[in-house]
Amino acid sequence: MIASGFRYRSPLGQFVPQTLDLDRLKRQGWREQGLLVVSADDTRLDWVERQLLSQIAERLYGKREKVSG
Template sequence: MSGMRFTPKGYGGHRRDPEQVKRDGWYEQGVLAVSVHDDRLTWPERALVEQLGAKLYGPRPDREVRNG
């Protein structure tokens, strides 16, 4: 008899950090998760992310999307 387990087998252990999850999503599925507040982006890149998000999902409730 193996002792009591508090988590099902296969659950627990190493938990990936959010950046690794995003990286894996890009490599494995072609899914890109980007924050408009990511400091690694330049302002034109942030604007592009904002535009893509608004086009695909509609404007964010806390912001107006500027035209032009």
Template sequence: MKIPAPRYPSPLGRAQPIPMDIERTKRDGWQNNHLLVISSSDARLDFLEQQLIERIGNRLYGSKSKGGKIG
């Protein structure tokens, strides 16, 4: 009976990153540091909430056409 030689895992296997749970990272950021990361096009927001996010973003950082606000 022929026994195959044992295969050793590639040392490159350890270099593979562990996938990040982005929603968990956002939740932890809010709960621990009060940092909010949200897209104005998030499907969980209704129309008025999306508009509010847009207005806040534009006021703090300027619209795409105007560039960012300094100061």
């Protein structure tokens, strides 16, 4: 148990990756390089928009593999 507010800073801390803000990274990719990263299940999109994205993705990359569960 640590009684004080002191926290030991490990020299290995520089190698721990920073937590990414994925939405910020996606926004930056779109604005700077024209790259679009969208989840097929993004709830901000309506059904028509998700279908359109799925059709474009299937045309460019082929159908998704079915995951058996």
